[in-house]
Amino acid sequence: MEYYHSPDSIKDALSMAREFDGNFIYFAGGTDVQIYRKQKLEKNEHIIDLKSIQDLNSISMKDEVLSLGAMTPLDDIIKSKEIQNYFPLLMEAAKSVATPVIRKTATIGGNLLVRNRCTFYNQSQEWRNGVGSCLRDVGDICQVTGGNNDCYSRNVSDTAAALIALNAEITLINSNEMTQKPLKDIYLPCGIKFHDLDNKNILTQIHVPFRPKKWWYKKLRVRKTLDFTSLTIAATVDNDDMARICLNGVSMAPILIEESLDTLTIESLIKQARKNCKTVDNDLMPLKYRREMINVFLEEWWEYEHHK
Amino acid sequence: MTGAIGKPTPYIDAVQKVTGQAMYADDYKFPNMVYVSCLRSTESHAKIKSLELKKAEASPGVIAIVTGKDIPVPFGVLSISRDETAMAIEKVRYQGEIVAAVAAETIEAAEAGVKLINVEYEPLTEFFTPQDSLKTCTPDEQIHAHTKDHKNIHKTAELRFNEPEKELETAKHKQTGEFKFAGVTHGFTEPHSAVAMWNGDETLTIISATQVPHYLQKNLSKVLGLPLHKIQVKKPVLGGGFGGKSDPFPHEMIVSFLSKKIKRPVKCTFSREEVFITHHGRHPTEINMSLSCDAGGKITALDADIIIDGGAYGSFGVVTSYYNGVLLQGPYEINKFGFRTRRTYTNKHQCGAMRGHGAVNPRYAVETLLDMMAHNMKMDPCDLREKNFLSEHSSTVGEFRITSNGIRDCIAAVRKKSDWDSRYGKLPYGHGLGVACGFFISGSALPILWNRYPQTVVHAKLDFDGRIVMFSGASEIGQGSDTLLVQIAAEELGIPMDFVQVEVADTKTTPVDLGSYSSRVTFMVGNAAKTAASNIRNEMVKAISKEKDTTAESLIFRNGRIFTKDKSLDITWEEGVEMAMAGRGAFVESGFYISPKLGGNFKGAGAGLSPSYSFGAFISEVEVNPKTGETNVIKVWGAHDCGKALNPLAVEGQIEGSIHMGLGQTMSEEMRYKNGQQLNANFFDYRIPSSLDTPDMDVTIIESNDPEGPYGAKEAGEGPIHPVLPSIGNAVFDAVGVRMMELPITPDKVLKKIKENV
Numbered sequence A: 001m002e003y004y005h006s007p008d009s010i011k012d013a014l015s016m017a018r019e020f021d022g023n024f025i026y027f028a029g030g031t032d033v034q035i036y037r038k039q040k041l042e043k044n045e046h047i048i049d050l051k052s053i054q055d056l057n058s059i060s061m062k063d064e065v066l067s068l069g070a071m072t073p074l075d076d077i078i079k080s081k082e083i084q085n086y087f088p089l090l091m092e093a094a095k096s097v098a099t100p101v102i103r104k105t106a107t108i109g110g111n112l113l114v115r116n117r118c119t120f121y122n123q124s125q126e127w128r129n130g131v132g133s134c135l136r137d138v139g140d141i142c143q144v145t146g147g148n149n150d151c152y153s154r155n156v157s158d159t160a161a162a163l164i165a166l167n168a169e170i171t172l173i174n175s176n177e178m179t180q181k182p183l184k185d186i187y188l189p190c191g192i193k194f195h196d197l198d199n200k201n202i203l204t205q206i207h208v209p210f211r212p213k214k215w216w217y218k219k220l221r222v223r224k225t226l227d228f229t230s231l232t233i234a235a236t237v238d239n240d241d242m243a244r245i246c247l248n249g250v251s252m253a254p255i256l257i258e259e260s261l262d263t264l265t266i267e268s269l270i271k272q273a274r275k276n277c278k279t280v281d282n283d284l285m286p287l288k289y290r291r292e293m294i295n296v297f298l299e300e301w302w303e304y305e306h307h308k
Numbered sequence B: 001m002t003g004a005i006g007k008p009t010p011y012i013d014a015v016q017k018v019t020g021q022a023m024y025a026d027d028y029k030f031p032n033m034v035y036v037s038c039l040r041s042t043e044s045h046a047k048i049k050s051l052e053l054k055k056a057e058a059s060p061g062v063i064a065i066v067t068g069k070d071i072p073v074p075f076g077v078l079s080i081s082r083d084e085t086a087m088a089i090e091k092v093r094y095q096g097e098i099v100a101a102v103a104a105e106t107i108e109a110a111e112a113g114v115k116l117i118n119v120e121y122e123p124l125t126e127f128f129t130p131q132d133s134l135k136t137c138t139p140d141e142q143i144h145a146h147t148k149d150h151k152n153i154h155k156t157a158e159l160r161f162n163e164p165e166k167e168l169e170t171a172k173h174k175q176t177g178e179f180k181f182a183g184v185t186h187g188f189t190e191p192h193s194a195v196a197m198w199n200g201d202e203t204l205t206i207i208s209a210t211q212v213p214h215y216l217q218k219n220l221s222k223v224l225g226l227p228l229h230k231i232q233v234k235k236p237v238l239g240g241g242f243g244g245k246s247d248p249f250p251h252e253m254i255v256s257f258l259s260k261k262i263k264r265p266v267k268c269t270f271s272r273e274e275v276f277i278t279h280h281g282r283h284p285t286e287i288n289m290s291l292s293c294d295a296g297g298k299i300t301a302l303d304a305d306i307i308i309d310g311g312a313y314g315s316f317g318v319v320t321s322y323y324n325g326v327l328l329q330g331p332y333e334i335n336k337f338g339f340r341t342r343r344t345y346t347n348k349h350q351c352g353a354m355r356g357h358g359a360v361n362p363r364y365a366v367e368t369l370l371d372m373m374a375h376n377m378k379m380d381p382c383d384l385r386e387k388n389f390l391s392e393h394s395s396t397v398g399e400f401r402i403t404s405n406g407i408r409d410c411i412a413a414v415r416k417k418s419d420w421d422s423r424y425g426k427l428p429y430g431h432g433l434g435v436a437c438g439f440f441i442s443g444s445a446l447p448i449l450w451n452r453y454p455q456t457v458v459h460a461k462l463d464f465d466g467r468i469v470m471f472s473g474a475s476e477i478g479q480g481s482d483t484l485l486v487q488i489a490a491e492e493l494g495i496p497m498d499f500v501q502v503e504v505a506d507t508k509t510t511p512v513d514l515g516s517y518s519s520r521v522t523f524m525v526g527n528a529a530k531t532a533a534s535n536i537r538n539e540m541v542k543a544i545s546k547e548k549d550t551t552a553e554s555l556i557f558r559n560g561r562i563f564t565k566d567k568s569l570d571i572t573w574e575e576g577v578e579m580a581m582a583g584r585g586a587f588v589e590s591g592f593y594i595s596p597k598l599g600g601n602f603k604g605a606g607a608g609l610s611p612s613y614s615f616g617a618f619i620s621e622v623e624v625n626p627k628t629g630e631t632n633v634i635k636v637w638g639a640h641d642c643g644k645a646l647n648p649l650a651v652e653g654q655i656e657g658s659i660h661m662g663l664g665q666t667m668s669e670e671m672r673y674k675n676g677q678q679l680n681a682n683f684f685d686y687r688i689p690s691s692l693d694t695p696d697m698d699v700t701i702i703e704s705n706d707p708e709g710p711y712g713a714k715e716a717g718e719g720p721i722h723p724v725l726p727s728i729g730n731a732v733f734d735a736v737g738v739r740m741m742e743l744p745i746t747p748d749k750v751l752k753k754i755k756e757n758v
């Protein structure tokens, strides 16, 4: 297979990335990207598989900071005693992704970078030819809004919601530099370019420095497994009563609301959430219901937070 | 019963299937085989202005391209609605309809060829809802030219007995409801696949994933203009059907035509998306139904007005139209009874037969109305039902003959097991129980195409090796019919099952069976197989009693031996075989089943006639989250009267499968469309419940011993689905006090109703 490459170091991966610039994708577990290839939504020819690179799939705790290699399978995260004991929120979120079989292959890095979804985009090529392609594909209008500027495809990463609520940081390696930044900062409010990684960036590590006093997690979906989220909310509260509430699945990027419990009211929380979420009718669950559930979930968290 | 009958018996093909040895249609590969890919319409209703094939024809690897004009003879499973051709001619009627088919050396080359075909369409008015189709339109807008009064109505089926409308007008206790059901599809695992070969002797062989080899043979003969005796249809191992493979299909015509044309084996296997497009599933349905009772809770009348959305072609639709009404005649006695069903053509995937054919949606309606009635009359819903059951050996208003009937045992069983009497109506808010009953045909008494032959014939062959081979046209589709043939022969001849093998579903070597539909196989093929095997035994008895000078009646066949009660004669099976074959060699005996003459003399009297009916009662328990509307089905108790469980393991499996499938339609499955294009044509977005969504199941088999069924057996493959859906809907009412009149019961609908209720 001339298009398949399996470098065993980051250095090699980056040099391949330079060689095939503009015509490659990184491949972690492949559980997301393979479907895009099959549906011809991903047309880049070369696959750079990151699986053989050493040291990208470890789970370690040092000075109370959890470090996860980007290539760690979700299943390992669920089974890790450290994560179960100290970061149960992350465990719950990982457990809510896809199915047990997929989670053995799917990685945490891949999950953070899972591609945005839309009912009118995640379809076969024949299907898309039927309706006419949309803005995000090769067409010129959005099939949902009829507009010709913005794409509202949804960020559906469940672990992103949890890790943002946990204030996680990530390490990225580019040709000549290593950067560390808050996870939340990589996401962009755009359905087409939904994160700011340049195409050669490799996500290597995720760091979780913070163990909240309390946490809460809930995912809305039709079936109890398999389905992508229609709304995920992860929330944490630290020792100073600072609340971090992250919503995903309802906008182009995860939405974070950060405020002290001293000042936060449920009304203002709902107002902020509803204002920031650009929710449109691009999921099979009805739009009105998904919006309603933002209120219901937040109210449920609020009750949980104030009754225990 | 001393042998294999009545014992839980794993399927004889189970090991083959789980080890991957089983050969499904797509597993067949032949030298020189070519592959077909189909060009499908991107329009829902449009004239084909031009079709440009030149570029595709020149594409590397492409061998032949066919279009609608090449195979113009219409076909269809019902002779009264042969309204479909292998590919669209002149116009397309739904998005995804096949417009051209490309045969090439590889599938990739065929797909590349498809992309090079240019089609120009001229859009026509599109009809996406039955309401649109009921209106008058211009002749040009008609989906099919043959519909009457310039409307897109395919069929109106109506029957009325004893003026129910008059009773309903004045009834004191009356419930009326408007119900709406989304379309659902079969969701079988194996996609449609067929491979056709044109043989050296100018005959055609087609190996196809079909439930109806016989009807395929008939339709191929018509479409290809080939005499029946030159067509061999073979059904390989099949990965599920549920009614979705019980029509002749366009791709079967296409591969057959192409193999004749290019004299090479031709294969076509659908993608999952194509399977969804092909559909033929349950019709989206709207029902307006009224039901009345007297003060004592005895049902006095039922009337229903039903609209079913047939999609672009006929399929089984005429039967579906009738079944929507006539199968409301049981399990309750209703003497004033009427219905009208209108089936419309629309520009969507065509609907057809699916497990529980035609009766699932109206069953939901009537069981919901009964629940409303019970609530209104402050009566226990089980008690109300018990007041109304048809009795054994009775007749319905439309002259269905009822023979055995175990419905009372069914409801008693689930009532007790679910602790209904102490829990119904008393559970905390958000938690509820619901009950429903049902009944279904045990095989359609009339063949689809009228003829004077039996509905099935089975041959049993005995040879020198002691092996019995059962030859039957019956189509094993996962329901266990192959195992049944073996069990029956083993039972009749007192031999271990491994002495019996089957040759099945091959129109060249096996006698005709009409197919696996309408829950007919156990009853009809079972009876025929029993006769065939017992005829073998009779022949053996004759020979042995003559040679050993015993009376015929004294011979016992058991455990692989043949003996008299006093053991003065005690020989092995093989010794018996040797005696039976002396001087004549291997022989074949035959058995057949033909339904007794049944039914009334009015138009439509034949619909729903069956030599026997199955009955069932189910109770479901749910939890509803009143804040989100999410409904969790926790447990289902199901009791089904299958007459006699010839293979209890299979019956249990059928009941559990029915619960799972019924759950899907109730809770989450739905064919979603936008402008005629399906939004969820894949197993990710078409939401079949997962194992986590599937409740605990408690299955009770009730045996009422039917006088005409083989060993007393009736059906168990479709009947158990009917009560599942309304028992869940009724449980939701018990939980949160809202009536779900629309399926699927998605959280948004439940929440909306809860909010309206306060």
Ligand SMILES: Cc1cc2nc3c(=O)[nH]c(=O)nc-3n(C[C@H](O)[C@H](O)[C@H](O)COP(=O)(O)OP(=O)(O)OC[C@H]3O[C@@H](n4cnc5c(N)ncnc54)[C@H](O)[C@@H]3O)c2cc1C
Binding pocket: A025, A026, A027, A028, A029, A030, A031, A032, A033, A034, A035, A050, A070, A071, A074, A096, A097, A098, A099, A102, A105, A106, A107, A108, A109, A110, A111, A112, A113, A114, A115, A156, A157, A158, A159, A201, A202, A203, A204, A226, A227, A228, A229, B684
């Ligand atoms: C049936 C099914 C159900 C699913 N359900 C869910 C669900 O409920 N929730 C959910 O969030 N997802 C779901 N998914 C999507 C997917 O399985 C998960 O998101 C998974 O975690 C992706 O990880 P992966 O390792 O397979 O990623 P891949 O598919 O390999 O990669 C995903 C993307 O990230 C990029 N990438 C991956 N790793 C790196 C890296 N280290 N550096 C730079 N770029 C990288 C890839 O180029 C690609 O664009 C589902 C998928 C399927 C098939």
Ligand code: SF4
Binding pocket: A117, A118, A119, A120, A121, A134, A135, A136, A137, A141, A142, A143, A144, A145, A150, A151, A152, A153, A191, A282
């Ligand atoms: S939101 Fe609009 S532009 Fe974006 S993927 Fe969906 S249809 Fe395309």
